[in-house]
Amino acid sequence: MIGTFPGCVIFTRIKGETIMEFLMRKIGLIGGLALRAGIFYYEQIQKRFAASQAPLQLVLSHADVLRVLSYVAAEDRIALGAYLGGLANELADAGCEIVAISAVAPHIAISDITRVARVPLISILDAVPAGLAAAGTDRVAVFGNRAVMQTRVFGAVAKQRDISLDRDVLDWVHNTYAEIAIHGKRATQPEMTEFSRLANRLLQRKNAQAILLAGTDLSSFYAEHQPDFPHIDLAQLHIDQIVRHALA
Missing domain, CATH: 3.40.50.1860 (Rossmann fold)
Incomplete structure (x- = not known):
């Protein structure tokens, strides 16, 4: 590692005569949306970072799945946007520069979530x-x-x-x-x-x-x-x- 800056890490890896520099963004992940969703995303992200020999920075937020599903069933996009957008903002406060939701169904309110969130959302859609x-x-x-x-x-x-x-x-x-x-x-x-x-x-x-x-x-x-x-x-x-x- 050669230095740290707000929200990122810069490091070098030497392979033969090549020096590679990576600018890392801290990932915010909204999980808790069914038993294994957040765990599955974390495992898969970690495998990809390990394969690239890059250090993973990730913060996981636990959402209330029953609350989310009740909003989805009622098609209450405003309430869902306020709830998950609020969690995204908590992740932003923890230094995350991008946020993703580890489930498809909550994306019914992706526009409302994005409107509330102060951090870019990586939408599955x-x-x-x-x-x-x-x-x-x-x-x-x-x-x-x-x-x-x-x-x-x-x-x-x-x-x-x-x-x-x-x-x-x-x-x-x-x-x-x-x-x-x-x-x-x-x-x-x-x-x-x-x-x-x-x-x-x-x-x-x-x-x-x-x-x-x-x-x-x-x-x-x-x-x-x-x-x-x-x-x-x-x-x-x-x-x-x-x-x-x-x-x-």
Whole structure:
């Protein structure tokens, strides 16, 4: 390390004859949004920093998941914006220069959260168009929370790209997702088998090219056993985006 400045660390790493300098941004992470969401983001961010041999600076804030879900269910964007924007400001006061929310559903109020926050928000919604383009995918079906599925990830998936789910499929995915989130399930066989069956039905009968996993707890569920169907992991795209901003 060669010096510290407010909100950042500068260090050098020598590899052969090359000296590399990194300007680090401290990450603020809003977690607590289901059992494993914040932990999953932290683990994945830490792995990426370790791979780049960069020192990680991160502060985790614990949100009240029941309070957040009640605002999401009521579509009370103003209250949700005030609550999560307030947490973002606490992270800013702790020296964080960027903040991310480790769940998809709260992004229903991303405009209101951004309006309240005094620090830049790295929105998961911004990762969707580039992620679909990079995957070369024109048609996807969304798996996640009911609000996320019904709104095409709050409009981040273009209408012409989205394959709507039948009501029974949507209900099962939502209910199963909620159970995974509440109990912190990971790679349990009954759920894996049914997700695979539904995904393959969408691929074969509705011409989906991939399933968009649009829920952090689905990403955590499959962290150690990847799905056996074509998929795009939105949380991983978001985490890549966070790390890019932190290392920029």
